[in-house]
């Protein structure tokens with residue numbers, strides 16, 4: 413694709429999903445940190461069903477730091493990997509209290525120093541809480557679409573992210589994850605992509621290979 417093609421590609425998807433936003437429910441920065449941790453290997457829908465009870469029980473970061481680990485495990489059990497997630501949530505809360513004065517930090521370096529927060533989660537937190545589009549959160553949808561379309565041949569999320577950052581103008585970085593998530597849920601569905609109705613099929617390597625074969 414040429415530079416202009418990348419812009420056309422992202423504009424077509426933006427027009428298709430004008431309401432694409434983060435689908436995790438949260439009211440405070442730390443609630444998003446928790447929701448993002450819970451969303452690993454779990455749907456946002458399930459996370460959103462789990463967090464109201466959790467956030468009613470733990471209203472502050474201190475509450476998360478002090479809650480009994482078994483109680484926390486029970487509260488987040490529906491989201492899977494609950495032992496590991498509970499351990500990380502508690503430790504992360506303690507780190508924020510001890511190292512950042514109780515405020516969720518707002519740099520990539522500081523965020524990724526927290527337990528359970530990798531680059532993908534940090535990108536989501538930076539964008540949704542602080543409005544900073546430093547990179548692109550590469551989740552399962554972004555990874556699949558980037559590979560199918562031919563935006564990146566890489567398999568590791570961090571390398572795919574670098575390819576996407578190079579390909580798209582900076583002003584679109586904030587939109588890419590949301591748009592790819594919505595496209596992945598609605599059209600470029602993992603097991604059965606609806607290529608015929610896809611607005612960006614002319615740019616897609618996967619589609620063009622199917623047409624030729």
Ligand code: SF4
Nearest residue numbers: 600605607610616619
């Ligand atoms: S053409 Fe098919 S494979 Fe390519 S992005 Fe669209 S839905 Fe996905």
